[in-house]
Amino acid sequence: MERLLEIKNLRTSFFTHVGEVQAVRGVSFHLDKGEAIGIVGESGSGKSITMMSVMRLLADNGKIVEGEILFEGRDLAKLPENEMQKVRGNEIGMIFQDPMTSLNPVLTVGDQLMEPLIKHKKMSKEEAFNRAVHMLELVGIPSPKSRMSQYPHEFSGGMRQRVMIAMALACEPKLLIADEPTTALDVTIQAQILELMKDLKQKINTSIILITHDLGVVADLCSRINVMYGGLIAETGTTRDIFYNPKHPYTWGLLNSVPNPKNLVKERLKPIDGQPPDLLKPPAGCPFAPRCQYAMRICMTQRPPLFEIGEGHKAACWLNHKDAPKVEAPIRRGDL
Amino acid sequence: MINYIIKRLVTSVITLFVVLTATFFLMHALPGGPFDNEKPLPPKIKANLEAKYGLNKPLYEQYVMYLKNLSRGDLGPTLKYEGRTVNEMIAYSFPASAKLGAVSIIFSLILGIYLGVVAALNQGKWQDRLVMVIATLGVTVPSFVIATLLMYVFSVKLRLLPSSGFAGPKYMILPALALSGYSLSFIARLTRSSLLDVIRQDYIRTAKAKGLSRNVVIYKHALRNALIPVVTYLGPLVAGVLTGSFVIEKIFAIPGLGREFVTSIGNRDFMLIMGTTIFYSTLLVVCNLIVDLLYAVIDPRIKLEA
Ligand SMILES: Nc1ncnc2c1ncn2[C@@H]1O[C@H](COP(=O)(O)OP(=O)(O)O)[C@@H](O)[C@H]1O
Ligand code: SF4
Ligand SMILES: [Mg+2]
Numbered sequence: 001m002e003r004l005l006e007i008k009n010l011r012t013s014f015f016t017h018v019g020e021v022q023a024v025r026g027v028s029f030h031l032d033k034g035e036a037i038g039i040v041g042e043s044g045s046g047k048s049i050t051m052m053s054v055m056r057l058l059a060d061n062g063k064i065v066e067g068e069i070l071f072e073g074r075d076l077a078k079l080p081e082n083e084m085q086k087v088r089g090n091e092i093g094m095i096f097q098d099p100m101t102s103l104n105p106v107l108t109v110g111d112q113l114m115e116p117l118i119k120h121k122k123m124s125k126e127e128a129f130n131r132a133v134h135m136l137e138l139v140g141i142p143s144p145k146s147r148m149s150q151y152p153h154e155f156s157g158g159m160r161q162r163v164m165i166a167m168a169l170a171c172e173p174k175l176l177i178a179d180e181p182t183t184a185l186d187v188t189i190q191a192q193i194l195e196l197m198k199d200l201k202q203k204i205n206t207s208i209i210l211i212t213h214d215l216g217v218v219a220d221l222c223s224r225i226n227v228m229y230g231g232l233i234a235e236t237g238t239t240r241d242i243f244y245n246p247k248h249p250y251t252w253g254l255l256n257s258v259p260n261p262k263n264l265v266k267e268r269l270k271p272i273d274g275q276p277p278d279l280l281k282p283p284a285g286c287p288f289a290p291r292c293q294y295a296m297r298i299c300m301t302q303r304p305p306l307f308e309i310g311e312g313h314k315a316a317c318w319l320n321h322k323d324a325p326k327v328e329a330p331i332r333r334g335d336l
Numbered sequence: 337m338i339n340y341i342i343k344r345l346v347t348s349v350i351t352l353f354v355v356l357t358a359t360f361f362l363m364h365a366l367p368g369g370p371f372d373n374e375k376p377l378p379p380k381i382k383a384n385l386e387a388k389y390g391l392n393k394p395l396y397e398q399y400v401m402y403l404k405n406l407s408r409g410d411l412g413p414t415l416k417y418e419g420r421t422v423n424e425m426i427a428y429s430f431p432a433s434a435k436l437g438a439v440s441i442i443f444s445l446i447l448g449i450y451l452g453v454v455a456a457l458n459q460g461k462w463q464d465r466l467v468m469v470i471a472t473l474g475v476t477v478p479s480f481v482i483a484t485l486l487m488y489v490f491s492v493k494l495r496l497l498p499s500s501g502f503a504g505p506k507y508m509i510l511p512a513l514a515l516s517g518y519s520l521s522f523i524a525r526l527t528r529s530s531l532l533d534v535i536r537q538d539y540i541r542t543a544k545a546k547g548l549s550r551n552v553v554i555y556k557h558a559l560r561n562a563l564i565p566v567v568t569y570l571g572p573l574v575a576g577v578l579t580g581s582f583v584i585e586k587i588f589a590i591p592g593l594g595r596e597f598v599t600s601i602g603n604r605d606f607m608l609i610m611g612t613t614i615f616y617s618t619l620l621v622v623c624n625l626i627v628d629l630l631y632a633v634i635d636p637r638i639k640l641e642a
Contacts, residue, residue, distance in 0.1 A: 057544055089547035096545075101538040105637060106560050116546045151636040167546070 001032040003070075004174060004207050005054070010067035010077075012046075012053045021279050023049040025231035026067075033174070036201060036208035038218030038239075040254065041228035044276045047211045050228070051177050053077075055094055056084050072174070090120035093168030093206075097180040099160035103152035110148030113167050120171050135166035138203070139196060158189035165196065169204055179211045190217070197221060216258040219243065224312070227251050230277045230287030233306065237313035247307075247315035249292050252329050286318065294319060294327055340640040341625070348621040352614065356406075359613045360399055363606055370415040370604045389415060391606075402610065411611035416603050422611035426593060430615075432502050433585065433592035437577045439512040444519040444573060449566065451520075452527025453559065459532060467524060474521025479580055483514035483587045500589035511588040515580050519573045523566055531562040564635050567627065574623040578616055 012024040024046045031037055039047045053064050069076040096102045104112060113132035117123045136144035139162040152160060168176055182190035198221050201208055210218055218225055225242045227235040235248040246252055253272035274291035277283055289299040298318050307320035319327055371382045386392045405412055411422035455467035490510060491499035498507050535558050543557040581594035593612060600608035632638045
């Protein structure tokens, strides 16, 4: 398979008056053409900042400190801003968490949909209009033509997220980054949006990076998963690896907090106890150590490398060292 | 929309009626009358004059008379300018005021928004600080002080611009600046804070993620939203410029309606006071209606409901 994106040792920091916030501390992963992968982790683990680094849309005080972001071989980390503008919305589309606030309230939906087409594809107003109508149809918005002249407040949350998807895919980007696209939506709408993304992935043949804090969301769409914690990759592998052979205590915690749809008795989610690390002064050892019930002495002082578990399956946990005590993953089996 | 406008017009007429009634009776409650000069008129002549203008009649009769004439669009004769009607006075002196007002409003909007945008886009840098200093002075220093300062610097010291009269565009610059000082500063601050708030919104991130250039992001996506609060300020802006012009016209000796209005009060020219009050109130009410309609145009979420 052909490589689309390869991130090598990405480090991104924010320089604030209290010091350097090391949001991403050396992340590497790749994505092939036509593939969909997930990035999973609790809030604050650096998922969004990793992808905002790819888009080069960091806040003014944010900076890519180190690393390469190879997109079809080009290093986006070093691309000048005007070149980057040709990538955004054209080769890489992005959608965000809150569809209620992600569309401009004073511009019509049609106008907002046509913008990237006119800018990147040099379409005439009429061509862009027709293409935009087609996109709305594709994302399942009824009577798309009359919807073009409406404003975002005339759409429901689910419909707005469909508009966002239509907008992000209008120029047929090679990559779609979806940052928690369903988090702000009702459960039934969530399922519809995920279904739509799966459907469009076939139709448009885009690669997808799906960011979520909920492992339950990625299983269906993604072939591989990166679990992030404290600005680092904790575990990476195929969806099968992560669900059936997880090798990191943090992944175990995430799996145990997935709501189980088959369970009739409403089970309370079990969030992992404790706080994520302070990225102003990240710990020298394993960032998960203060919350990890298996933590050993080495975990406090030395950062665990990514141990190779199998082909493409790696976990940054000392438990995978050949001399470490053997621990059984405490996962409730059979649910998943 | 049409229903809304009709409803607003009806309430406007009621408002105007209340204003004119209150003005009428308050004005007559003031001590003194139009013919009480420093050099008192002989009682006979004074009585004749009062009879001529119906001022000797009971107040309610005068009131009814006034309303009758008003319903025909007749604002009556002036009491101090022999042989001239109030309608003529307004027609004669309003154009100067209108020009001055229009120029001040344009100054306020263009300069105010421009300075606000410059400040916001350079947040924390010297441009921002400079704008904020000017804007803070502008809202705290009263217009007559600004007027005097401008006159001193540009007319007396530099001899660049005339300090009084109204004989061409260059006569307008100083009074318009003095008149717009407050609103210009207010708009600059409003635009700055509003734009700073808007550029942090999610939809601006979306616009950037579409690959739009910085200019399109700022001037199409951000500024339009940032200007919504500025539009809400247009009503007070117009009111401020109208009332501000009373003082400024007096200081710069501009033969405008504002100056006439101030003079008419001192003169107890009852007819001219009433006429200008009604005229200014109507203008204000109409401007406010236009502003509210404009508000709905710029912000599609606003529904004009009757
Ligand atoms: N503009 C900023 N200034 C300082 N710190 C920031 C900024 N943006 C994000 N961060 C920090 O970066 C870390 C990672 O954030 P993010 O990638 O958004 O997490 P998530 O995994 O929830 O998407 C967080 O600790 C956050 O506080
Ligand atoms: S390295 Fe140590 S502290 Fe970190 S997850 Fe593994 S066992 Fe826990
Ligand atoms: Mg996030």
